[in-house]
Amino acid sequence: MTSERRPPHRDFGPNAPPQRYPDPDIVVIDPKRFKAKVGNTAIKRLYTGCLWAEGPAWNAQGQYLVWSDIPNNRQLRYLEDGGGYISDDFRKPTNEANGNTFDFDGRQITCERTRVVRFEHSGSTTVLAERANGKPLNGPNDVVVHPGDGSIWFTDPGYGAIVLYEGQRTTDGSIQPYQKEAVYRVDAQSGEVSKVADDAFKPNGIAFSPDYKKVYICDSGITHYPQAKNVVWQYDLNGGKLSNPRPLIDMALNGRTGFPDGLRVDTEGNIWVGAGWVGEGYDGVQVFAPDDGQRIGQICLPECCANLCFGGKKRNRLFMTASQSLYAVYVETQGAHNC
Numbered sequence: 001m002t003s004e005r006r007p008p009h010r011d012f013g014p015n016a017p018p019q020r021y022p023d024p025d026i027v028v029i030d031p032k033r034f035k036a037k038v039g040n041t042a043i044k045r046l047y048t049g050c051l052w053a054e055g056p057a058w059n060a061q062g063q064y065l066v067w068s069d070i071p072n073n074r075q076l077r078y079l080e081d082g083g084g085y086i087s088d089d090f091r092k093p094t095n096e097a098n099g100n101t102f103d104f105d106g107r108q109i110t111c112e113r114t115r116v117v118r119f120e121h122s123g124s125t126t127v128l129a130e131r132a133n134g135k136p137l138n139g140p141n142d143v144v145v146h147p148g149d150g151s152i153w154f155t156d157p158g159y160g161a162i163v164l165y166e167g168q169r170t171t172d173g174s175i176q177p178y179q180k181e182a183v184y185r186v187d188a189q190s191g192e193v194s195k196v197a198d199d200a201f202k203p204n205g206i207a208f209s210p211d212y213k214k215v216y217i218c219d220s221g222i223t224h225y226p227q228a229k230n231v232v233w234q235y236d237l238n239g240g241k242l243s244n245p246r247p248l249i250d251m252a253l254n255g256r257t258g259f260p261d262g263l264r265v266d267t268e269g270n271i272w273v274g275a276g277w278v279g280e281g282y283d284g285v286q287v288f289a290p291d292d293g294q295r296i297g298q299i300c301l302p303e304c305c306a307n308l309c310f311g312g313k314k315r316n317r318l319f320m321t322a323s324q325s326l327y328a329v330y331v332e333t334q335g336a337h338n339c
Helices: none
Strands: 026-028 044-048 053-059 065-069 073-079 085-092 101-104 109-111 116-119 126-129 144-145 152-156 182-186 192-199 202-207 212-217 231-238 243-248 259-265 272-274 284-288 294-298 307-311 317-322 325-330
Touching: 044 085, 053 109, 053 307, 053 317, 053 325, 065 101, 065 144, 065 317, 101 144, 101 152, 109 144, 126 152, 126 182, 144 202, 152 202, 182 231, 192 243, 202 272, 212 243, 231 259, 243 272, 259 307, 272 307, 272 317, 284 317
Parallel strands: 053 101, 202 259
Antiparallel strands: 026 294, 044 325, 053 065, 065 073, 073 085, 101 109, 109 116, 116 126, 144 152, 152 182, 182 192, 202 212, 212 231, 231 243, 259 272, 272 284, 284 294, 307 317, 317 325
């Protein structure tokens, strides 16, 4: 399916003129399946000034959003109950932090340049993973927590530890990964780090289905591997194991394709993917049906969207980290998980 024709991007700034409803940048491709568009709300840019915004995560206990600005080596915080107050030095330095999530005790878990850490309520930091298979991690990227057993799942594509802009090169000056890019699981009891999948060329965003029977993983391997495809993988989840890997989503749209970065899932099972590096009419968030992976909607932004999460009091506000900025829009659905 193709998206409807839409006007050029407007000014999203705080002094922009009011946007006529319904917002034309929220595009309904399949009206029978995409019912999340709200007719009387508009996309808002909440902040700009990052170099590369990533890893938004919503803290339900504190009612705030945390996200990373990787090259500036900082994390920022948006307080919804504080009139939209933003602290741009919430955490600095951050070891070039990327993806974030919160566990079910409200503790922040972060993928840093070389490791995955948890920030305890006491103020201390626990290192959850920094090596696997006897080798350093390439550069952890995105992370989620399973509510059943408390295990922590993260991707390790290598954007960071082996890339000069976000981190540093390897000791010999090359940009080769320390080991095959993969997805890992940290056991909540033993702390053991085990590889669960390495089918994707560069596994990036990761999310569970609402019933925790599926795992979705973005493959952004085309950035380094010409043979890679812009797809989202689907796996069956059985306990601590993944099986039956298959590409569910093809990111191609009207003959153009950009790579998927981060993703989250709503309560209906629809898959919301941050995407970009294509241009007008493509960059932003693309929404796919869980049964056949067909594109059903879009949120078009004037910047590449790296990642997203649902938040707010009702988990019905979509926060989007897009290149230099943070955007938000209310939707007629809810996030399936805490963040």
